[in-house]
Amino acid sequence: MKKLIILALSFVLVCSLFLSATAFATADEIVVGIVNNPPSESGYRDANVKDFERVFSAENKYSAKTFYSIKNDEQLNAAQQFITDGVDYLLISAAETTGWDSVLKNAQEAGVKVFLFDRMIDIDESMFEAAVVSDMAKEGQLAVEWLLAQNLDTYKIIHIQGAMLSDAQIGRSGAVNEQVAAGKFELVVQQTATWDEAKAKEIVESVINSKQEFNVIYAENDGMARGAVAALDEAGITHGKNGDVVIMGFDCNTWALEEVLAGNWNYDGQCSPFQADVISEMIQSLEKGETLPTKIVISEERGFDAATITREDIDKYGL
Amino acid sequence: MKNDIRQSGRSRNDFTQLLIPIIAIVSLFVFNMLRDPSFFSIALTVNNEGNYVLAGNLISILNSASELAILAMGMTLVTSSSGGQDISVGATAAIAGSVFVSALRNGNITPPVVLLGFLACCAVSILVGAFNGVLVAVFKIQPMIATLILFTSGRSIAYWINGGATPTVSSPIIKAIGGFIPGVPVPTPVFIVIICCLAFFLLFKWTNLGFYTQVVGINQRAAHLNGINSTWIKILTFMILGICVAIAGCIRVSRLGLINHETILAEIEMDAILAVAIGGNALSGGKFKMSGSLIGAYAIQALTTTLYAMKVSSMEIKAYKAVVIILMVFIGSPVVKDTTNRLLRKLTTKKIPAIIERS
Structure with missing residues (x-):
């Protein structure tokens, strides 16, 4: 009896193997x-x-x-x-x-x-x-190049980082740290909000409460940029295209690109x-039968500027 | 005479229980006073909508601690009745917030819609609470294990409700709930906490819930023999925590008009449990003091805000937090508590030192 069951089971197994193979x-x-x-x-x-x-x-x-x-x-x-x-x-x-x-x-x-x-x-x-x-480092590079091209008189930056040591954090922080070391950027504060929108708001609130001046918020994703903007709104500080503070985010969520289009934010970097x-x-x-030209292909990524973004961009690149 | 002594002993005990969270928060304030007196400055500013609002670190602490304070109150009750903690509150808040947002995204956002959304979100959270409560009370599963189920799956459920991505809502009503009501300079979440405190106060005043909860927590069998349905009391406390979770979730969603199932109230369960502990409540259940947990919650937020104000570096912030928390828990540990109690007794009963020496 036992043997029979085993036989039957193995038969079913073999059958299923054949079936899946033929499928x-x-x-x-x-x-x-x-x-x-x-x-x-x-x-x-x-x-x-x-x-x-x-x-x-x-x-x-x-x-x-x-x-x-x-x-x-x-x-x-x-x-x-x-x-x-x-x-x-x-x-x-x-x-x-x-x-x-x-x-x-x-x-x-x-x-x-x-x-x-x-x-x-x-x-x-x-x-x-x-x-x-x-290439997360390239994303940061692209964003920082854009920021430098704005030719602001000073760069007093609130840098809100993602979860420390994550790929995106390391890549996107790198370019900022380079400019800080080169003396082009001045860090008002550099703090991790671990991707948490509400923590980002608290960090910006704390800077506002200490009455320090700043004119750029570099947030390493869209959610944290949104949190930062909420803190500015509550404190009556203008931001975006015609405002006092430049707002930068990453990831290109659809709602974030809408903010850029509306001029509330200045820049959103893509992570494709x-x-x-x-x-x-x-x-x-x-x-x-062809061979591939390269082993490593870097996804094409770009940044969106409040001055040039279009409705089509949002439809095409928004997440 | 004997009764009097016991009475005075108990009130002193109550006093030392509250003393510890108060010491924690006062020493944080003193530290800030020495570090930078302007930490406490409060200003009346005009926000981008043209309303006058209060701003300052103290306001930030009061405002940002709201969710934690509400959760800590619910957690105190669950801790007392079940002798364990609910670690699923963050994940459940993600579910609650998602329900709230999806209700709002179905059409125009009007006050009745917001109210309905909130009620729906309460219903879901109470259901989740009842689920946890039944596992704990009926099936006698350790609370931490029972709530581990939703701790692991809650955020995935929230993802499923949201259909991926991070849905946003924007409406003046939502802004008023999570920020400021036009014309009122104090953040709305602060009022919501006050309402919750009042609700708990009246609940304990008008019903025997507070008493029964403690009785169940101290000795379930004795409670049962005295006609208290301990199963129902436990489930009830989990359901009340469910309401707290729903309120906290709705506040957090309303703050930024966005639900991100991964980050919303992430790791808040640990802070809520910590608030209960700092408040001097035994995590093994029984007697509780909700005011202690409440002060504990504000102490934790005061610590976070202080660390931000000090501009501690990103890599070190957790280490700093850990050191202070170890100190707080150390001060609140039974051994230190007993020692301070004994010292206090020595100081206050100097007249009869002979008795103390003998004992």
Whole structure:
């Protein structure tokens, strides 16, 4: 009896294996396995996931398997599962930069081509086809260049940082710190609000209460810029295009770009979650037998200025 | 005679319980006084909408501590009845705030709509509270474990309600709730805290809830034998905390007209528990003093505001906070408390030193 059950079970297992294999082999679809962080992580991630769903769809002749987790070990398991399932391409936005060596080696041995997006992994370049990533340092650089181009008489800056040591914080703080060291910028205060809108408001309130002068608020994301602006509004300090204080934010949420368009803010830096099109193009050229020109592709990102932003920009780039 | 002694002993105990949070907050103020007297300056300014409003660090402390103060009051009750803490308040506030925002985003924002939104958000929070309460009271799960469920899943639920991203609302009514009512120079959240305090005061005055809660917390079996339905009392305290969470969530959303399920009232549960502890309440339940938790909440906010005013660097701010909190908790520890009690007794009963020496 026991043997019978075991036999029956293994028969079912084998059958299911065949079934899944045949399901994969149908048509000339390209099978991709996508390992990402869950959309609930942030507005950025939500847009990122939606972008991949849009591009890697059945209409575009893709069959996509997806797995979302913020835990690295769960991501590793899922990636290994995708390799066993026999996907053609594996697209990874890793939760952590380490621990991927053996999985990616298995992928290489199985002939699965790996693309990294959004986040890099600490690994030799030969282990993946290409990486499409944001350069947070460049985002900060772009914003600071814009600020310098405004030719203000003085730069007295309130710098509101994100959660310390996060990628975005390090990248976006870097450019400001450089200018402070060079003597171009004067930091009135530099404090972390850990991405919290209300904490950003408290920080700006505290500067206003101490009656120190400032003319720029450099917040490392949109929410914190909103908090800072609320503090200015309560204190009767004007801001934005025709105001006393320059407001800068990051991420390009739709509502933030609306503020820029309305002239309440001066600048919003983009952090592009749109990597799917670039990866899809690269997969298509690999399918044609071409080789890829570069290993590391930096997402094209820009900043939006209150003086030049248009309604179309909001529709196209707003998250 | 014997009764008198016990009476005086209890009032002294009550006094030392409040003494500790008061010492904490006063020493923070003295520190600021020495550091920079202008810390306390309050000015009447005109905001960008043309209204006169009060501004200054003291106002900031009063204003910013509102959510924490309201949560600390609810947490005190839950702590007393269940002998444990609810660690899901931040996540539940995210759910409550999301419900509030999605109710507001359905159409024009008018006072009845805001009221309905608030009631909906209260209903959801009370449900969540009842869920936690049932797990704790009926299924006898440790409060921290029971509330761990929503602690982990709450913000994901909030995300799901929001449909991703960070929805915003803007309306003069919302601004009035989270900021200033035109013509009133004091921030509205301060009034909301006062209303909550009054509500609790009347609740304890008119009903036996405060007494029953303590009885259940001290000895559940004895309470049961005396005809108190301890299960229901525990669930009730969790539901009351639910209302507190709904109010705190609505205030926080209204401050900036934005809900971000990841950051809204993040880690506030720890501050709320800390406020209860600084207030001299036993985290193992039983007797409580809500005024202690309230002062504790303002002490925590005073510390945050002080650190911002001192411009402590981003990397060090948590370390500074930790040091002060260790000090506060140390002062409030039973051993230090007993020692101060004994010292106080020595000072006040100098007339009969012989008795004390003998004891």
